Amino acid sequence: MDATVIFTVNGQKTTVITDPRRSLLDVLREDLHLTGAKYGCGEGRCGACSVIMDGRRVLSCITPVGEANGKTIRTIEGLADGDSLHPVQEAFLEVGAMQCGYCASGMILTATALLERNPNPTDEEIVKEMNVNLCRCNGYTKILQAVRRAAEKIRR
Amino acid sequence: MTEETLVKITESQRCEPSGGLTGDMKLSRRCFVQIVGAGLLVTVMEGPSLGRGGGRGRASMTVAARVRLNTDGTFAVMTGKVEEGQGSRAQLTQAAAEELQVPADRVHLIMADTALVPDDGITAGSRTTPSTVPAVRQGAATARELLKGLAAKRWKLDGSTLKVQNGVITNAATKETISYTDLAKAGEVEELFQQGISSDVAVMNVSEWDVLGTSVPRPNGRDLVTGAHRYPSDIIRPNMLFGKILRPPSYGATLESIDLSSVADMKDVVVVRDGQFVGCAAATSFRAAQAVEALAKTASWKTVPHPSSKELFSHLKEHARTGDRSRPGNKVSVEKGLSEADKVLSATYEAAYIQHVPMEPRAAVAEWSGDKLTVWAGADWPQRVQRDLAGAFNIPAERVRAIVPDMGGGFGGKHSAEAAEEAARLAKAAGRPVSARWTRAEEFTWAYFRPAAVIECKAGLDANGRITAWDFATINPGGAAADTPYAIADKSIASVGTDSPLAQGPYRCLGATVNNFARESFMDELAAAAGADPLAFRLAHLDNPRIRRVLETVAKHFDWPARRKKVTAELGVGLACGTEKNSVVAACVEVEIDREQGGIKVREVCEAFECGPIQNPANLTSQVQGCIIMGLGGALSEEIQFENGKILNAGFSEYRVPRFSNVPKIDVHLIDNRDIPSAGGGETPIIAVAPAIGNAIFAATGVRIRSMPMRGLLLKQA
Structure with missing residues (x-):
């Protein structure tokens, strides 16, 4: 049974009429063509599908779209301000913190949500927050570097 | 997946691409248009010019099949290689830019589109660096010389006196200049590029590199951080x-x-x-x-009966094909050497099937x-x-x-x-x-696996603690790094086929991940039996100057002798080395052991790696770091479990891959050896990790774990 779900995505009010059991990830990717959020596992264990909902990182692959009703969602496509990248994106690019890059949008959004809450995290806090995010190129060393650099940029 | 497909994959892992596979390329006579990069329009006219593909720059391939000069003075360069995170897009861009003598951002690489690119063979076996980079350089260098020739014709002089820099050709005598852009506008270039790529064109010497050898970032990196790239x-x-x-x-x-x-x-x-x-x-x-x-x-x-992972190793052994001993060596002489040895050691090593688990299924x-x-x-x-x-x-x-x-x-x-x-x-x-x-569960179930293995090692030591005979038989994973790099006169190396219960195929450095684990662990056993320091024992058996150099480098940076002395039951250090795909690696690790809880935590990995002249230092660093952490998974936690034809751990909650919390202190030392051609660097750095960990566990506990993954649980039971 389809339902009407209304939410704001990257500043745009969006109405979707669909089966509310579908994942937010599927709706973003298949209906709204926002393919920056990735499928990685479907069980909330890899973080590739991370988006920011009402200021918090959520794992969109295990979030039924019905739960997004009335919420404000930011995806990787909405992070940059026009041509100017978000500091976290800048830091990832400068450090070269991506190999295949498939995990990058989830990493960047997870780090963004963390830094908005805590602009001066310790390494332990970064690891704790980002531990759900997998990188199978195993580029964790440079990703950590990038998050530290992004924190510096944001504090500046 | 059909039976045929499974068989083919099994075969391909046994004879993994080492010669830059090429294939005939047939194209329809059409004109394809593609938007590349920042709105650049590239038109690739297909015609007889494209001819046969050639991964190694065969003379039959035209320049136009590899390189196109656009009217704005930028180049389109075509390759059949794919980018999957290993850095080929930057590296091949650099290769072309180096020879064309332009900055990297004036080369737009078109990759992996059968309508547009030559067949450069499969992206595998670390072959992009030794095969495709040279092929691209040859094509680009031929293009450069043709463009110089065009300028020379205009100036009515000998092209060899001209210099190119930053896309501008200069006549040193008259100081006259003409740019690639000017030449492109004249419209003769397309015709000119119909010529074949010269097989003896001079490429830039490594001492002259100014684009290769630098850390050119991934050309489409911005699209990766904005989500614009479409996987x-x-x-x-x-x-x-x-x-x-x-x-x-x-x-x-x-x-x-x-x-x-x-x-x-x-x-x-x-x-x-x-x-x-x-x-x-x-x-x-x-x-x-x-x-x-x-x-x-x-x-x-x-349904049909299917073996379970519980009986995997006995299954592999029982079905091993006797007589399938395809590697060098003399079994008879080795048997004699073993019978005459002062001490004989034998051990059997095992490795589970593991999955590649790429982030994108x-x-x-x-x-x-x-x-x-x-x-x-x-x-x-x-x-x-x-x-x-x-x-x-x-x-x-x-x-x-x-x-x-x-x-x-x-x-x-x-x-x-x-x-x-x-x-x-x-x-x-x-x-x-x-x-x-595919879903993750499908990828875990229906994609092929890295081969499991049973590896039988036997060696004899003389009274001076020198290895006199070496017998190494590896069942199932293939022959990668099966041969020993140590100077042992009498050796028998066998790579033996068997019945693999699961579909298997290549992996990062393939069977070398398990063969090197067995050999380097067994070397450690021999060192202990000989009462020797593991580093000194290896060096005493090593003639290969490249392996000696990485071993000595890593030992120095890790401070091996001092840290070896400080080993306790809770803190062990270990080392291992290896060579594969013409590159060499050595690693030292420190592990923390909690025997009561069965805990093994890798605290530090120091690795030295050498693969000839480094083409992109930042990317190579990423590859080595990635190999080290990926290696932790196979060493300690990754293992496919199956029963009744079903995978029992087809998800991230049951199949444990390395996460942020597993990342140790990592110290990478890259050696830029400019005396030999470049080899690929994205695979071999993984092979020293698992054995170094096993050796460190042994140093702390005296327990030798001979099965990958090395479960801490075994320490509790020992």
Whole structure:
């Protein structure tokens, strides 16, 4: 049974009429063509599908779209301000913190949500927050570097 | 996946590409237009010029097949290699820019599109650096010389006196200049580039490199951090549907019957049955999955017995093919050497099947236009995808266009493109484009695995603690790094085939991950038996100057002698080295042991690596760091468990791969050896990690764990 779900995505009010059991990830990717959020596992264990909902990182692959009703969602496509990248994106690019890059949008959004809450995290806090995010190129060393650099940029 | 496919993969891992595989390229006589990079329009006229592809810059390939000069003075450079995170896009861009003498941002690399690029062979075996980089350099250098010749003709002088810098050709005598842009506008270049690539054209000497050897970032990096890049699973076509495939409940199960009418009321779903193939396509993947679930309830399967992972190693041994001893050595003489030795040690090592687990599971979009098929697929060899699809649909290869967008990881696991065929079958029936994307559980179950292994080692020591005889037989994983790099006069090395219960294929450095684990662990056992320091014992048996250098480098940076002395029951250090694919590696690690809890934590990995002249230091650092952390998974936690033809741990909650919290202190030392040609660097750095960890565990506990993954649980039981 389809339902009407209304939410704001990257500043745009969006109405979707669909089966509310579908994942937010599927709706973003298949209906709204926002393919920056990735499928990685479907069980909330890899973080590739991370988006920011009402200021918090959520794992969109295990979030039924019905739960997004009335919420404000930011995806990787909405992070940059026009041509100017978000500091976290800048830091990832400068450090070269991506190999295949498939995990990058989830990493960047997870780090963004963390830094908005805590602009001066310790390494332990970064690891704790980002531990759900997998990188199978195993580029964790440079990703950590990038998050530290992004924190510096944001504090500046 | 058909039986044939499985067999093919098994074969390919046994004779892994080492010669830069090439294949005939057939193209339709058409003109393709593609938008590349920042809105640049590149037109590639197909014609006799493209001729045969050649991964190694064969003379029969034209310059135009490799390099095009655009009217704005930028170049389009074509390659059949794919980018999957290993850094080929930057590296091949650098290779072309170096020879063309332009900055890297004036080269736009077109990768992995059968309509546009030559066949450079499969992206595997670390072959891009030793095969494709030289081929691209040859093509670009020939282009550079042709452009110089064009300038010389204008100035009516000998082209050899001209210099090129930053895309500008200068006549040193007259100070006259002409740019590539000026030459491009004259319109003679296209004709000129119809010439064959010269096989003896001079390429830039490594001492002259100014683009190669630098850390050029990934050219499309910005698209990766903004989400703009479309991976194979992100491709969206107008009117596209999403597909789901009905999978057998277990390996070897065959479909006996199914009731398609059970979904007759789902009018919006396209249902396809073709023999064993059953799939659905719908407007959403959720809907397609619903239909497949409904169909699955009506399906009846004939299952077959299948070994379980509990009996894996005895299965591999029992089915080992005797007489299949394909590696160098003299078994008879080794037997004699062993009988005369002062001490004889023997040990059997094992390794479980593991998965590649690329972040992006297999995915493809297929679109038919009449009897022509275009696919966007995540796979390592676009021309193979093209050939396989042509075969599957019984159409000429030139009617299939296969494109591999930069994809989300592979690690040797994406040589096959099952999703492309599945998408194409559904798209054909639907009359609309279809995207087929595997779930993680499908990837864990139906993609092929890194081979499991049983490895039997035997060696004799003389009274001076020198190895006099060496017998090494590796069952199942293939011969990569099976031979010993140590100077042992009497040796027998065998790579033995067997019956593999699971479909297996290449992996990052393939069987070297397990063969090197066995050899370097066993070397440690021998060192202990000889009462020698593991470093000194290795050096005493090593003539190879490159391996000696990485070992000595890593030992110095890790402060091996001092830290070896400080080993306790809770804190161990270990080292290992190895060579494969013409590169050399050595690693020292420190592990923390909690014997009561069965805990093994790797605290530090120091690694030295050398693969000839370094072409992109930042990328090589990433590759080495990635290999080290990936190596932790195979060493300590990754293991495919199966029973009754089912994978028991087909998800991230049960199959543990390294996470942030597992990342140790990592110290990488790259050696830039400019005396030899460059070798690939994305694989070999993984092979020293597991044995160094095992050796460190032994140093702390005295317990030798001979099975990968090395479970801390074994320490509790020991």
